[in-house]
Amino acid sequence: MSDAETFAVVxxxxxxxKLQSAATLSVGAAVxxxxxxxxxxxxxxxxxxxxxxxxxxxxxxxxxPEGAAAIASRNSPHWSDLLRQAAEVGEVHIHAxxxxxxxxxxxxxxxxxxxxxxxxxxxxxxxxxxxxTFI
Amino acid sequence: MSDAETFAVVxxxxxxxKLQSAATLSVGAAVxxxxxxxxxxxxxxxxxxxxxxxxxxxxxxxxxPEGAAAIASRNSPHWSDLLRQAAEVGEVHIHAxxxxxxxxxxxxxxxxxxxxxxxxxxxxxxxxxxxxTFI
Amino acid sequence: MSDAETFAVVxxxxxxxKLQSAATLSVGAAVxxxxxxxxxxxxxxxxxxxxxxxxxxxxxxxxxPEGAAAIASRNSPHWSDLLRQAAEVGEVHIHAxxxxxxxxxxxxxxxxxxxxxxxxxxxxxxxxxxxxTFI
Numbered sequence: 001m002s003d004a005e006t007f008a009v010v011x012x013x014x015x016x017x018k019l020q021s022a023a024t025l026s027v028g029a030a031v032x033x034x035x036x037x038x039x040x041x042x043x044x045x046x047x048x049x050x051x052x053x054x055x056x057x058x059x060x061x062x063x064x065p066e067g068a069a070a071i072a073s074r075n076s077p078h079w080s081d082l083l084r085q086a087a088e089v090g091e092v093h094i095h096a097x098x099x100x101x102x103x104x105x106x107x108x109x110x111x112x113x114x115x116x117x118x119x120x121x122x123x124x125x126x127x128x129x130x131x132x133t134f135i
Numbered sequence: 136m137s138d139a140e141t142f143a144v145v146x147x148x149x150x151x152x153k154l155q156s157a158a159t160l161s162v163g164a165a166v167x168x169x170x171x172x173x174x175x176x177x178x179x180x181x182x183x184x185x186x187x188x189x190x191x192x193x194x195x196x197x198x199x200p201e202g203a204a205a206i207a208s209r210n211s212p213h214w215s216d217l218l219r220q221a222a223e224v225g226e227v228h229i230h231a232x233x234x235x236x237x238x239x240x241x242x243x244x245x246x247x248x249x250x251x252x253x254x255x256x257x258x259x260x261x262x263x264x265x266x267x268t269f270i
Numbered sequence: 271m272s273d274a275e276t277f278a279v280v281x282x283x284x285x286x287x288k289l290q291s292a293a294t295l296s297v298g299a300a301v302x303x304x305x306x307x308x309x310x311x312x313x314x315x316x317x318x319x320x321x322x323x324x325x326x327x328x329x330x331x332x333x334x335p336e337g338a339a340a341i342a343s344r345n346s347p348h349w350s351d352l353l354r355q356a357a358e359v360g361e362v363h364i365h366a367x368x369x370x371x372x373x374x375x376x377x378x379x380x381x382x383x384x385x386x387x388x389x390x391x392x393x394x395x396x397x398x399x400x401x402x403t404f405i
Contacts, residue, residue, distance in 0.1 A: 010268075015197050021282055025391060042198070043152075060313065062284050062313045099159060099211065103206065125163050125164055131265070132268045178332045195332075256298030260295075269404060
């Protein structure tokens with residue numbers, strides 16, 4: 001691989017376990033010198049609303065109460081802070097999917113400043129280097 | 136990236152939110168001139184049965200009743216229509232996973248005509264250009 | 271694609287349907303001559319504990335009771351056996367994510383021998399050839 005290959009993520013899921021995983025992978029990619037492109041759809045987009053980004057978004061059903069408790073008591077930084085860190089060590093871009101914005105009735109001003117803007121799917125594919133990771 | 140790099144998707148999930156996302160991404164890839172290869176497993180394969188493809192397949196648990204309502208009232212085309220559109224603007228191939236067919240007791244004649252045929256995993260990897268997106 | 275391109279999987283989900291799918295894809299990739307790198311996070315890591323790897327891990331909510339019954343009555347090998355087979359026909363490496371080990375309070379000796387060791391995210395990205403499949 002070229003170190004410069006973009007880590008392109010369609011971030012669809014809005015539970016804290018998957019968001020934490022996506023943020024951890026983004027930090028890792030940024031540290032390795034890879035540009036990161038994150039495209040927010042559906043429940044992940046909803047989780048990036050400014051008024052609820054740090055609230056409890058639950059975990060995947062398979063995590064169960066024990067898993068949710070483990071995540072709630074973690075010592076590691078919140079996924080939104082990890083994404084800010086990733087943007088400090090590397091090139092990280094986060095865009096909202098236009099279709100999902102309309103579907104969920106979200107306006108650009110509703111979103112956390114981590115989100116740079118709104119894109120159509122074609123713009124995201126144009127910025128990706130070929131491979132896409134769906135989370 | 137080469138514009139010709141295949142967008143290879145293992146479509147595993149059978150809820151309408153993920154199927155809609157997969158179809159939207161497939162349209163975007165096709166518009167960008169990328170061949171699309173979709174390999175249906177498990178619950179996605181079940182959703183492509185001819186007798187239920189346009190029925191309500193629910194949404195991911197995290198969507199909740201509010202999310203399900205938003206998707207049910209959408210104005211955008213159904214994911215099966217989006218996939219038909221993608222096949223009109225570009226090269227889109229959809230195959231069923233042989234293992235999943237046997238596991239779920241599905242025969243080829245049970246499937247919607249969108250599905251071209253039944254493949255083993257090796258055929259799918261042969262048609263993919265390296266990267267695989269799992270949805 | 272080059273036959274030698276690594277199939278790099280972040281294995282996050284811990285239900286038997288997704289683990290079975292990941293194992294089946296890994297066998298397919300190994301048969302095609304591709305190295306396989308699996309990085310265990312969260313609920314998938316939990317499922318690889320030696321004391322529960324062959325126990326019932328449930329299925330995705332969308333599978334429902336009917337889907338769970340179909341998987342429970344399958345004739346195909348368990349996903350842990352498929353992964354052992356993949357390692358016999360090709361190059362398959364499985365590592366645990368250090369962050370998830372700490373989060374879930376898992377020690378290396380708790381894990382099945384399929385797991386070679388513990389890695390940070392950067393090591394995984396270093397071993398991947400660029401593209402990452404998240405399951």
